[in-house]
Amino acid sequence: MCRLLDVSESGYHASHKRPPSRRAQANARLEVEIKAAHERTRQTYCPERLQADLADNGIHVGIHRIKRIRQKLGLRCRQKRKFKATTDSNHALPVAPNLLDRQYAVAAPKNAWVTGATARLQ
DSSP states (O other): OHHHHTOOHHHHHHHHHSOOOHHHHHHHHHHHHHHHHHHHTTTOOOHHHHHHHHHHTTOOOOHHHHHHHHHHHTOOOOOOOOOOOOOOOSOOSOOOOOSSTTOOOOSSTTSEEEOSSOEEEO
């Protein structure tokens, strides 16, 4: 495999025996901090807001580094949507009478016209 990768055998084995670099150690610590901040913020903060939150806790790190680590960890922010009621059943507006009363079988054509929202007898 060393011939295939064009590296010496001693260099290959030395790379596996040496301790992680300072950058790798810092990234490992950042992974833990970013996971904790992600959970603390209910998974809703984007990288920019997460950077500000980490800075408030004394950890100063760049946006792109946060993005890279979040992608590696598979963390994504959830979008919060405001609840919006779409139906108001308690209103004082007039309600059209139900003339068909679910009797859709008619004796002759053009006796009942039915649409998606209203029903009308002719």
